[in-house]
Amino acid sequence: MMNIEKIRGDFPVLHQELYGKPLVYLDNAATTQKPQCVIDTVRHYYEKDNSNIHRGVHALSERATAAYEASRETIRAFFNAKSSKEVIFTRGTTESINLIASSWGGANIGKGDEILITHMEHHSNIVPWQMLCERTGAVLKVIPMNDAGELDMDAFASLLSERTKLLGVVHMSNALGSINPIETMIQQAHVVGAKVLVDGAQAAAHIAVDVQALDVDFYVTSAHKMYGPTGVGVLIAKQALLEAMPPYQGGGDMILMVTFEKTQYNDLPHKFEAGTPNIAGVIGFGEAIKYIQSIGLHAIAEREKTLLDYASKQAQAFEGLKQIGTAKEKACVLSFVLDGVHPHDLGTILDREAVAIRAGHHCAMPVMQFYKVPATARASFSIYNTEAEVDALFAALAKARDMFA
Numbered sequence: 001m002m003n004i005e006k007i008r009g010d011f012p013v014l015h016q017e018l019y020g021k022p023l024v025y026l027d028n029a030a031t032t033q034k035p036q037c038v039i040d041t042v043r044h045y046y047e048k049d050n051s052n053i054h055r056g057v058h059a060l061s062e063r064a065t066a067a068y069e070a071s072r073e074t075i076r077a078f079f080n081a082k083s084s085k086e087v088i089f090t091r092g093t094t095e096s097i098n099l100i101a102s103s104w105g106g107a108n109i110g111k112g113d114e115i116l117i118t119h120m121e122h123h124s125n126i127v128p129w130q131m132l133c134e135r136t137g138a139v140l141k142v143i144p145m146n147d148a149g150e151l152d153m154d155a156f157a158s159l160l161s162e163r164t165k166l167l168g169v170v171h172m173s174n175a176l177g178s179i180n181p182i183e184t185m186i187q188q189a190h191v192v193g194a195k196v197l198v199d200g201a202q203a204a205a206h207i208a209v210d211v212q213a214l215d216v217d218f219y220v221t222s223a224h225k226m227y228g229p230t231g232v233g234v235l236i237a238k239q240a241l242l243e244a245m246p247p248y249q250g251g252g253d254m255i256l257m258v259t260f261e262k263t264q265y266n267d268l269p270h271k272f273e274a275g276t277p278n279i280a281g282v283i284g285f286g287e288a289i290k291y292i293q294s295i296g297l298h299a300i301a302e303r304e305k306t307l308l309d310y311a312s313k314q315a316q317a318f319e320g321l322k323q324i325g326t327a328k329e330k331a332c333v334l335s336f337v338l339d340g341v342h343p344h345d346l347g348t349i350l351d352r353e354a355v356a357i358r359a360g361h362h363c364a365m366p367v368m369q370f371y372k373v374p375a376t377a378r379a380s381f382s383i384y385n386t387e388a389e390v391d392a393l394f395a396a397l398a399k400a401r402d403m404f405a
């Protein structure tokens with residue numbers, strides 16, 4: 001049994017009141033809260049080790065570099081990447097995908113090639129591909145989904161062809177909670193020779209990922225949705241692909257030798273980390289991963305499933321509430337609309353009850369278009385949430401419904 005009270009004790013931000021009521025934080029899909037160990041690690045870096053990395057010969061720079069590279073190793077092991085050369089630090093999921101679209105896409109995508117994505121992608125796995133298609137004359141194709149928010153796997157199979165150069169698929173949808181069958185999809189895409197990018201922004205804090213077992217070409221995620229700092233994330237990719245890709249940005253750290261005539265690029269992973277990175281963020285990211293490991297992803301997934309089931313039962317019984325996203329395989333996200341109440345009004349009313357949820361299109365406008373709603377209200381759960389907080393959510397929803405009745 002997980003000790004939720006002890007876990008809650010690790011997160012200082014949870015222990016506050018808003019409008020005289022205890023904070024109920026249910027916006028974890030947007031960003032999770034940070035445990036004390038991550039806050040302390042970032043603080044320790046700035047208080048004791050602050051220095052630039054990979055350059056100085058002095059003690060602080062050596063300590064900062066060691067901590068930065070130790071983080072890379074922690075993250076490599078967490079995702080079971082073959083080598084730390086395959087672990088590239090970025091600003092987050094969005095930058096990771098833009099890096100792939102720009103560097104790999106620029107070198108490998110041409111007129112008439114097809115890029116296949118799903119109907120439930122976050123904008124950050126749509127727009128970079130549209131931009132690439134505009135530049136190259138490639139074609140963007142979309143795998144449809146059903147009313148539950150599950151991908152149409154027959155349609156997927158028939159969309160695949162030798163023209164398909166890349167499949168981009170979200171591991172877990174932020175707007176619906178659906179978990180996609182990425183293992184099968186990767187296998188099928190590889191049969192036609194396509195590369196596969198999995199957007200793990202939501203999944204990585206909830207589902208164990210083994211990039212070698214999956215044989216995934218690119219896996220991307222953000223630290224801030226995994227109890228880590230904002231502004232840092234990772235791109236994990238097969239070494240051979242990264243070796244063959246041109247640099248994404250030019251500048252310091254990504255070079256071995258520069259003359260005005262020619263520049264020789266640095267080895268992996270540094271070739272893709274131009275400029276001073278988010279050193280404190282990367283070090284904090286490593287600590288966040290250790291925090292997850294200290295609880296265990298399987299225990300986390302099990303606990304979150306219990307909480308989602310508890311919330312889903314109340315949602316089903318709640319008059320006037322329609323759930324958006326009822327996939328058989330889903331996690332942590334309860335997206336819904338309430339008869340007669342705009343999701344934004346709902347968000348505001350709930351805020352006054354100290355219940356923090358997200359209302360909007362969740363950067364997944366095509367999902368809203370599919371369900372013909374302008375927006376949804378979304379409660380998303382994490383390991384520190386409790387059944388009592390779910391009850392508080394539904395009590396606040398009942399208040400909102402009564403106000404608009």
Ligand code: 7TS
Pocket residue numbers: 029030031091092093094095122124125170172173174175199201202222358362363
């Ligand atoms: N992909 C998915 C599936 C996401 O949920 C998000 C962020 C991103 C990509 C982008 O991640 P970033 O760290 O680069 O911004 N999703 C959300 C959300 O659901 N509410 O706020 C941000």
